[in-house]
Amino acid sequence: MLKRTTVRRMAALPGNVLTVSVLLSVFFLPGALPHYCDKKSADLNITAPNNIEALSGSCLAIPCSFTANHLEFNRTISIYGVWMKHTLDFESNKNNVIFNSSESVNNYSLELSGNLADKNCTTLFTEINSSYTDKYFFRIENGQFKATACAHPLNIKVGDSPWRPSINVPSDLKEHQSVIVTCSAFTPCPQSPPELTWNLQQDSLRQIEKNTNGTFTTKIQKNITLSDTHDGYNIKCSATYPVIGGNKTAETNVTLNVSYAPRNTSASISPSGLVSAGTWVELSCSSRAKPPPSFTWFRNSEHGAINVSVGPVYRLQKTNMSNIESHFCVAANSLGSQTSWSHLRNKVSSSPNIKLPNSLRSGIQPAEPDEDVTVQMLPDKTEDQTYEDMNGFQRQPEVFHESKKDRGLEEAVYSRVQKFRARNCSVQRADSLADTYIEMKHQ
Numbered sequence: 001m002l003k004r005t006t007v008r009r010m011a012a013l014p015g016n017v018l019t020v021s022v023l024l025s026v027f028f029l030p031g032a033l034p035h036y037c038d039k040k041s042a043d044l045n046i047t048a049p050n051n052i053e054a055l056s057g058s059c060l061a062i063p064c065s066f067t068a069n070h071l072e073f074n075r076t077i078s079i080y081g082v083w084m085k086h087t088l089d090f091e092s093n094k095n096n097v098i099f100n101s102s103e104s105v106n107n108y109s110l111e112l113s114g115n116l117a118d119k120n121c122t123t124l125f126t127e128i129n130s131s132y133t134d135k136y137f138f139r140i141e142n143g144q145f146k147a148t149a150c151a152h153p154l155n156i157k158v159g160d161s162p163w164r165p166s167i168n169v170p171s172d173l174k175e176h177q178s179v180i181v182t183c184s185a186f187t188p189c190p191q192s193p194p195e196l197t198w199n200l201q202q203d204s205l206r207q208i209e210k211n212t213n214g215t216f217t218t219k220i221q222k223n224i225t226l227s228d229t230h231d232g233y234n235i236k237c238s239a240t241y242p243v244i245g246g247n248k249t250a251e252t253n254v255t256l257n258v259s260y261a262p263r264n265t266s267a268s269i270s271p272s273g274l275v276s277a278g279t280w281v282e283l284s285c286s287s288r289a290k291p292p293p294s295f296t297w298f299r300n301s302e303h304g305a306i307n308v309s310v311g312p313v314y315r316l317q318k319t320n321m322s323n324i325e326s327h328f329c330v331a332a333n334s335l336g337s338q339t340s341w342s343h344l345r346n347k348v349s350s351s352p353n354i355k356l357p358n359s360l361r362s363g364i365q366p367a368e369p370d371e372d373v374t375v376q377m378l379p380d381k382t383e384d385q386t387y388e389d390m391n392g393f394q395r396q397p398e399v400f401h402e403s404k405k406d407r408g409l410e411e412a413v414y415s416r417v418q419k420f421r422a423r424n425c426s427v428q429r430a431d432s433l434a435d436t437y438i439e440m441k442h443q
Helices: 039-043 402-420
Strands: 044-047 051-055 060-062 065-068 080-085 097-100 110-112 123-125 134-142 145-148 154-159 166-168 178-187 195-198 207-210 216-225 234-243 246-255 258-270 280-290 294-301 304-310 313-317 324-333 336-345 353-355 372-377 426-429 436-441
Touching: 039 044, 051 060, 065 134, 097 110, 166 246, 178 195, 178 234, 195 216, 258 324, 280 294, 280 324, 280 336, 304 313
Parallel strands: 051 154, 258 336
Antiparallel strands: 044 065, 060 123, 080 097, 080 134, 110 123, 134 145, 134 154, 166 178, 178 216, 195 234, 207 216, 234 246, 258 280, 280 313, 294 304, 294 324, 324 336, 353 426, 372 436, 426 436
8 A cells, every 4th residue: 555645835825834735545556455355256145144043062054045146157167165254364364264165174063065056055063162153254166266255244143041932822812712822942953953842732743944034943833722711821832952961941931811701600699688678788790701891780570671780789779569579780791791690589577377276286296395397388379489598398389289178278288297296386478479488386
């Protein structure tokens, strides 16, 4: 490189100041550029990852192809591939040439698996260790054509820890939906892929796929038909990489988020049991659903269901309009609904006594000491109705069948209650819609 200085004397200026103009010309002499990055190198381009990671103790496959747009490139003669580490200076730093396919012995254990005549420079790095972390350049030597892909360095980074696999699950999961769950792991060396295992039963064997950039991925899959039981389920997947001297394992997990219609919908009453007219009661509705459900209360009437409240809790005052008031709640979300019923029953406050004739009493055996017995009989108007929360047992309407009327009331009652051996009893009856009870107490 030369520096040329030109001095020109200018016309005298006030103060006799001499102005010097310095012109610097910088240029390279012919041959100053090393031949490995000369004009021919601009005609060699490779397609390979700019950055790639490797696992210490494993291997690394470099997908690589090249183009040589120069007249001197001749596919009919020998073509050699060269990998240089850290430097472009092929002549001055030949020790940095880690591989040359023309040599039988090289510094690094590399395999040039691609066919250079087909412009395939795919290379396998074996026995990777931390010293492999560096920048690499690829070079072609083909007769008079010798060029280095100076503009396309390959950066390799070697780590000691394996990569965590990834679990791919479709978004917006809903019950009854059939989905494919995939566990995949980066595979830097398809000749020694990772082993994938998870807590799902596999539908197929391990698959190795080639990515668009030439790298590889190993994966396993499972087809699942979703239900509410899958919500919150934790899927775990492990990737075990074989390395020199053993294995290295990494794990990942994903929790499923599944939407489902209401389940286990239940209506409850507080206070429970029989209630008196005028009592305030609270009806509560609960359900398991995702997203959370809305609650609507309805009262059953002779005209159909009547909407009486919105929300999980409904407070009302018991009336004496009917012995039984039926309500139901509907739990609903975008995926469905579910219904649960609740029944309110009047508590009988007082009723007239019906005394049994002496002729009936005289035939009854005495009861055991301290024995209380309650007998339940259904009223004539509700023969087909079954009631809950009743003490004792239910008497079937056929006990008072029309064919037994000629035997008289005494015989009919006696035939039903004599086995309880009560000393005396009284019959209590509520209004026409209430249940009828025979209460028998030992005296």
